[in-house]
Amino acid sequence: MITITNLQKSYPRANSRGSDVHALRGIDLHVEEGEIFGVVGASGAGKSTLIRCVNLLERPTAGTITVAGQNLTQLSDGELRTARQGIGMIFQHFNLLSSRTVRENVQFGLEIMGLKKAEREARVTEILELVGLSDRASAYPSELSGGQKQRVGIARALAGNPKVLLSDEATSSLDPQTTDSILQLLKDLNRKLGLTILLITHEMEVVKKICDSAALIDDGRIVENGTVIDLLNTPKSKISHALFPLGESHGSPGHTIVEMMYAGELAERPIVATLSREFGIDVNILGAAVENVGDHRVGRMRLELPGDRASNEAPIARLRDSGLFVEVLDDVMPDASSGVVR
Amino acid sequence: MTFDWHVMIPVLWLALGQTFQMIGMALVLTIVVGLPVGVLLVTTDRGGIFEAPFGSRRFGAGLHAVLGFVVNVGRSLPFIILMVALIPFTRLVVGTSIGPVAAVVPLTVAAIPFFARLVEIALREVDGGLIEAAKSLGATRGTIVWKVLVPEARPGIVLGLSTSVISLLNYSAMAGIIGGGGIGDIAFRYGYQRFDTAYLITTIVLLVVIVQLIQSIGSAVARRLSHR
Numbered sequence: 335m336i337t338i339t340n341l342q343k344s345y346p347r348a349n350s351r352g353s354d355v356h357a358l359r360g361i362d363l364h365v366e367e368g369e370i371f372g373v374v375g376a377s378g379a380g381k382s383t384l385i386r387c388v389n390l391l392e393r394p395t396a397g398t399i400t401v402a403g404q405n406l407t408q409l410s411d412g413e414l415r416t417a418r419q420g421i422g423m424i425f426q427h428f429n430l431l432s433s434r435t436v437r438e439n440v441q442f443g444l445e446i447m448g449l450k451k452a453e454r455e456a457r458v459t460e461i462l463e464l465v466g467l468s469d470r471a472s473a474y475p476s477e478l479s480g481g482q483k484q485r486v487g488i489a490r491a492l493a494g495n496p497k498v499l500l501s502d503e504a505t506s507s508l509d510p511q512t513t514d515s516i517l518q519l520l521k522d523l524n525r526k527l528g529l530t531i532l533l534i535t536h537e538m539e540v541v542k543k544i545c546d547s548a549a550l551i552d553d554g555r556i557v558e559n560g561t562v563i564d565l566l567n568t569p570k571s572k573i574s575h576a577l578f579p580l581g582e583s584h585g586s587p588g589h590t591i592v593e594m595m596y597a598g599e600l601a602e603r604p605i606v607a608t609l610s611r612e613f614g615i616d617v618n619i620l621g622a623a624v625e626n627v628g629d630h631r632v633g634r635m636r637l638e639l640p641g642d643r644a645s646n647e648a649p650i651a652r653l654r655d656s657g658l659f660v661e662v663l664d665d666v667m668p669d670a671s672s673g674v675v676r
Numbered sequence: 677m678t679f680d681w682h683v684m685i686p687v688l689w690l691a692l693g694q695t696f697q698m699i700g701m702a703l704v705l706t707i708v709v710g711l712p713v714g715v716l717l718v719t720t721d722r723g724g725i726f727e728a729p730f731g732s733r734r735f736g737a738g739l740h741a742v743l744g745f746v747v748n749v750g751r752s753l754p755f756i757i758l759m760v761a762l763i764p765f766t767r768l769v770v771g772t773s774i775g776p777v778a779a780v781v782p783l784t785v786a787a788i789p790f791f792a793r794l795v796e797i798a799l800r801e802v803d804g805g806l807i808e809a810a811k812s813l814g815a816t817r818g819t820i821v822w823k824v825l826v827p828e829a830r831p832g833i834v835l836g837l838s839t840s841v842i843s844l845l846n847y848s849a850m851a852g853i854i855g856g857g858g859i860g861d862i863a864f865r866y867g868y869q870r871f872d873t874a875y876l877i878t879t880i881v882l883l884v885v886i887v888q889l890i891q892s893i894g895s896a897v898a899r900r901l902s903h904r
Binding site: 419422 | 806809816827
């Protein structure tokens with residue numbers, strides 16, 4: 335639905351001295367139709383520039399952006415405006431018109447599209463119903479809570495029936511509870527309307543709760559990219575480690591530390607007990623987490639096995655055979671006090 | 677000092693009518709010209725929606741610089757000098773340089789740059805995020821100006837308008853001296869040249885009341901319009 339190839343964006347320095355600032359250094363990304371794709375990254379990583387390039391609020395320096403089969407970078411101004419009507423966008427600070435009521439805000443995009451008043455009214459009633467704000471139609475944004483404002487933002491973005499929704503940190507200024515309700519709404523809309531959602535966020539929680547796929551952006555480059563399940567099954571994945579923080583646990587000298595990821599029904603099995611019984615070893619659990627990621631139940635566990643790595647080949651192979659993704663952490667410190675694992 | 681109301685009221689009534697005529701006509705012209713100038717001052721600035729009209733960044737920057745310069749020139753001349761300097765122009769436009777209608781020309785020329793700057797200040801208060809949101813919905817630049825920028829800045833523009841009206845009242849008193857008539861004319865001719873303190877005091881009271889009224893109305897309307 336959205337294909338981004340070799341996207342670059344650099345800004346000239348404000349004064350003529352110094353080199354250009356490279357916000358994006360060649361981004362390739364593909365968002366499938368109907369999925370929720372999350373781009374995560376620290377502030378300054380370029381994620382905001384990235385999403386603003388998708389509907390060309392920001393003109394890329396190089397690269398192409400194709401949305402619904404249309405190469406946006408080649409369009410004329412007029413064609414671009416029409417294309418934007420098919421790409422909704424919601425914002426961290428909502429960006430609602432304070433001089434308009436909820437109803438009038440939601441109508442704004444429809445006015446731009448040139449719909450007749452009666453059609454607009456009908457559509458607004460319908461979409462406000464969908465986001466659960468029918469009772470606040472005549473309120474002004476200043477009378478609403480943050481969560482309600484974002485619902486208006488969503489309604490406005492979706493009033494024109496776009497295929498794609500861009501979300502620029504849409505939950506970042508909301509409290510955790512409200513964030514959950516907005517994420518749930520986005521997920522519902524994604525399922526109900528087949529809406530493709532590209533979102534950027536600095537909160538891993540957002541990826542965990544609603545994303546089908548995710549990418550990690552750092553210093554203007556995509557460093558990881560894939561479906562969330564695939565990422566979770568990639569032992570070295572930074573995203574999966576961030577989704578499942580196990581904390582820092584020291585291993586004892588002369589032991590082997592193993593990390594495992596498991597999804598689906600594997601999460602239900604008594605892995606540690608089996609290992610202990612089959613190999614007659616004392617398995618020590620250093621950290622574990624089982625959580626729901628999107629629609630999947632996923633677990634991650636860090637185990638300590640007695641003996642060095644060579645002596646543990648058989649149990650590790652056994653774990654891998656049972657469908658787990660196992661990573662053996664680099665050598666345990668000879669002296670536990672000298673540092674932490676990894 | 678005697679307040680002979682039978683004589684004074686007709687004189688003041690006529691003068692009041694002239695003042696409102698001058699201010700009213702000048703105000704309409706000021707809005708018609710000053711609002712677009714204010715909009716252009718903001719939108720042709722760097723990062724504005726008209727920073728590159730017709731695809732030319734240089735044209736946008738040039739337009740911005742020229743507008744800024746003209747507005748500053750208009751603002752740098754004291755009204756009394758502007759009025760005298762404009763006499764030939766006023767004759768050209770109105771056919772005479774005397775009377776309330778003739779006074780409208782210098783009043784308008786003085787008030788446009790003043791109001792345009794106040795509009796500029798009000799428009800700059802509008803959050804850039806709103807413009808982005810409108811763009812993301814596919815809005816044209818015209819739509820952004822008339823459906824986002826101006827409506828969102830309306831409370832500030834209304835306050836600027838009442839400030840401009842008060843300035844016009846101030847200028848109109850001076851215009852009266854060179855033949856525009858109005859309240860200022862009365863204060864000057866009766867109060868100053870004839871030493872008739874009754875007229876002087878009455879016109880001062882009138883002016884104070886009018887200014888208070890204009891400001892109260894402006895503030896009340898601005899409050900009504902503001903939903904921030």
